[in-house]
Each structure stands twice: as structure tokens, then as C-alpha cells.
Amino acid sequence: MPDWLLILRPSGGSFHRSRMLLGALAFGLPMGYQVFHQQHLAAGMMGFAILATIMMDMGGSRRQRLGSMLFGNILIITAASISLSINANLLLWFAGIILLVTLIGASLSAGFALDLLLRMVASAYLVGYPGSVISGSILPYYLSGAVMTIVLALCVAPRINNPISLKVPPHWHNDYQQLRQGQFAGATFGLLLAIACALSFFFAQKLHFTAPNVAAICTLMVFRPEPKRTSSTIWQRLMGVLLASLIAWAFVFEIQSYWALVALAAITGALVPIAFANGLMYVAAVTTFLIYLILALLGIQGHAAEISAENRIFETLLGAAIAIIFAMIFRSLKPETGP
Numbered sequence: 001m002p003d004w005l006l007i008l009r010p011s012g013g014s015f016h017r018s019r020m021l022l023g024a025l026a027f028g029l030p031m032g033y034q035v036f037h038q039q040h041l042a043a044g045m046m047g048f049a050i051l052a053t054i055m056m057d058m059g060g061s062r063r064q065r066l067g068s069m070l071f072g073n074i075l076i077i078t079a080a081s082i083s084l085s086i087n088a089n090l091l092l093w094f095a096g097i098i099l100l101v102t103l104i105g106a107s108l109s110a111g112f113a114l115d116l117l118l119r120m121v122a123s124a125y126l127v128g129y130p131g132s133v134i135s136g137s138i139l140p141y142y143l144s145g146a147v148m149t150i151v152l153a154l155c156v157a158p159r160i161n162n163p164i165s166l167k168v169p170p171h172w173h174n175d176y177q178q179l180r181q182g183q184f185a186g187a188t189f190g191l192l193l194a195i196a197c198a199l200s201f202f203f204a205q206k207l208h209f210t211a212p213n214v215a216a217i218c219t220l221m222v223f224r225p226e227p228k229r230t231s232s233t234i235w236q237r238l239m240g241v242l243l244a245s246l247i248a249w250a251f252v253f254e255i256q257s258y259w260a261l262v263a264l265a266a267i268t269g270a271l272v273p274i275a276f277a278n279g280l281m282y283v284a285a286v287t288t289f290l291i292y293l294i295l296a297l298l299g300i301q302g303h304a305a306e307i308s309a310e311n312r313i314f315e316t317l318l319g320a321a322i323a324i325i326f327a328m329i330f331r332s333l334k335p336e337t338g339p
Contacts, residue, residue: 007232008239013165013277020270022156026050026149027290028266031297035258043258044297045138046145047265051290052076052120053149054272058113058161060169062154065161068172069153072117073146076124077139083128090130097201098194100125101220106190109225110183111175112164122197122220126213129201133298163276185225189330193223196326200319207318210311218319223327230327233280234320240284241316245309247285248292253305258297265293288312 027050034043056072059065079100087093104118127134162169200219204212222233255261268290275282292309300308 004235007235008281010278015273015277016158018157019273022153023054023269023272024266025156026054026152027269028262030145030148031262031265035262040258040297042141043262044294045141047294047297049142049145050149051287053146055120056117057153058163058169059171060160062159064171066150066154069150072120075121079121079124080128083125084136087128087130093130094198096125097198101194101197102190105193106185106187107179108185110179111170113170114172114175114179117172119220123217126216129213163273188333189225192326192330196223196322200322204315204318209315210308211315214312214315215319218316219323222320223323227327227331230323234323236279236281237284238316238320240281241288241313244285244288244292245313248289248309249306252292252296253302255296261293261296265290268293
């Protein structure tokens with residue numbers, strides 16, 4: 001079998017079935033409650049918090065997991081708030097990208113949990129881009145969604161969550177200790193990542209894509225300090241986005257029932273631990289599909305949803321192409337990851 005197909009094969013990692021129950025309840029209960037009270041926009045806004053909180057729920061004890069979810073959400077809310085507060089000034093907002101992503105990029109490679117947290121914080125900043133439909137009004141719904149997910153996670157899921165079956169359950173604080181000992185990507189990578197993200201956003205905006213921040217987020221997620229990992233990461237993410245888009249075209253975009261959307265979100269939420277256990281393509285597919293469902297709850301349906309999906313594919317391609325270019329530049333400047 002060719003290498004590019006082998007990369008897409010399920011890893012077959014282990015996962016706890018109660019994590020599937022958590023995913024279903026976390027999306028089904030809060031969003032279902034809002035839809036029951038005819039607040040589908042609130043359900044959609046809560047969906048972002050539910051997804052982010054589940055992604056950050058990892059560690060070797062309930063205390064570690066609680067700390068990870070709380071600390072991660074505080075950083076995400078802070079980054080998004082700063083972005084929304086300065087996005088009226090485009091130059092200032094771009095300066096924020098360069099500063100924040102340079103600092104974050106330089107700190108990558110210390111470990112899975114810290115890498116994921118830092119990339120999610122940078123993504124939160126990019127969500128507040130100039131012209132974004134997101135505003136400060138999302139905060140109460142985000143907070144309520146995050147709190148409900150944390151409570152469910154601590155009550156339903158097992159004490160330990162090791163989503164990718166590492167020898168030691170991942171936690172950002174353990175990775176931070178590795179960072180302090182000198183295990184990080186370095187300033188060169190951080191600056192290149194920041195410039196790459198800024199250019200992805202700039203070109204996506206000039207091409208009039210519906211969500212130019214998606215291109216920048218793609219670059220942020222696939223450009224890796226390890227030169228050999230960037231191409232495989234791009235391939236897996238692209239296939240995941242394409243798979244999710246095709247399924248959404250077939251089953252989501254014409255759905256008029258908000259209850260059906262919540263039911264699909266609950267089912268897909270149950271698949272999150274399976275996706276983590278089987279590789280990046282499956283994580284990209286599940287998270288992208290959940291975002292389509294959240295956007296549908298926010299009113300992006302029918303033809304508008306189809307246009308959004310088309311743009312998402314092109315935005316992903318653009319972000320990936322810029323990541324490849326900058327990965328080549330980084331490789332020529334600094335072949336090996338290091339401080």
C-alpha cells in the first residue's frame with residue numbers, strides 16, 4: 001500500500017467508552033435545552049465552548065483535567081476578547097497575530113497537550129478577525145457551555161484521559177516543564193509561523209473567502225517544527241476536511257430541523273474519542289463536521305452552507321499551500337528542531 005494511503009489508516013488506539021457517552025451528553029444536553037426553548041443561536045454559540053472544552057480535557061487525574069479545562073478556557077476567552085477589542089484597527093490586529101503566534105510558535109514541540117492548547121489559543125485570536133460574525137455577546141453562552149461540559153466531564157468520564165495513548169497521560173503543565181528544560185521549537189520557527197498565518201489570512205481575504213481566518217488556522221495547525229511532519233499533517237487534515245464536507249453536503253445542509261442538528265451533534269460528539277484514537281484525519285473530520293453542525297444552528301444552511309463548505313475546502317488548500325512554502329523555508333534555515 002502506498003505511504004500516502006498508509007498514513008490514513010486508522011491507528012486502532014484505545015479509548016474508554018464512557019468518553020463516548022460524555023461527548024454525546026456534552027453536545028446533546030446543553031444544546032438540546034436551548035433548542036427546546038427555541039434558542040438555536042444560543043445552542044450554536046455554546047457548541048464552540050463544548051468542542052474546545054472536550055479537546056482540552058486530558059490528564060492523569062480529575063484535578064489535572066479540571067485544571068486543564070479551566071486554564072485552557074481562560075486563555076481562549078482572553079485571546080478572543082483581545083482580538084475582538086482591537087479588530088477595528090486592521091494593522092493593530094495583524095500586529096497581534098505576529099506577536100502572539102511568534103510567542104506560541106516558539107514554544108511548540110514541548111509535548112502534545114501544550115501544543116494543542118497553544119494552537120487553540122492562537123485559533124481563538126483568529127476567530128475574532130476583522131469582519132467576524134462573532135462578538136462579545138457570545139461570552140455568556142460560551143461560559144455556560146464550558147461550565148456544563150466541565151461538570152459532565154468530571155461526573156461521567158473516567159479519572160484519567162489519555163486520548164492518544166501516550167505512556168504518561170498528557171497534560172500541559174508536564175509539557176511546560178519540558179519547555180523550561182529547553183525542549184521548544186525556537187524563535188525562528190515562531191516568527192515563520194506568525195508570518196505564514198498572517199499571509200494565509202491576507203490572501204484568503206483578498207480572494208473574498210467567507211471565513212479568511214480558516215486559512216490562517218489551517219496554516220497554524222499543519223505547519224510543524226519537525227520538517228518531515230508538515231506534509232503528512234497537511235495530507236491528513238485535508239482528507240479529514242474533505243470527508244466531513246462531503247458528508248455534510250449529503251446529510252446536513254438541507255436539514256431544517258434544529259432537533260435533528262442537535263441529534264447529529266450528539267452522535268458526532270460520541271465519535272470524538274474514537275477519532276483521537278485513530279489519527280489526525282479522523283480528528284479533523286469529526287471536528288470539521290461538528291463545526292458545520294454548529295454553523296447550521298447559527299443559521300448557515302442550504303445554499304449558504306454549500307458556499308461555506310466550498311470556501312472551507314479552498315481556505316484549507318490555501319492555508320496548506322502557504323504552510324508547505326514556509327516549511328521549506330524553515331527546513332533550509334534550520335533543518336532540525338531545537339531551541
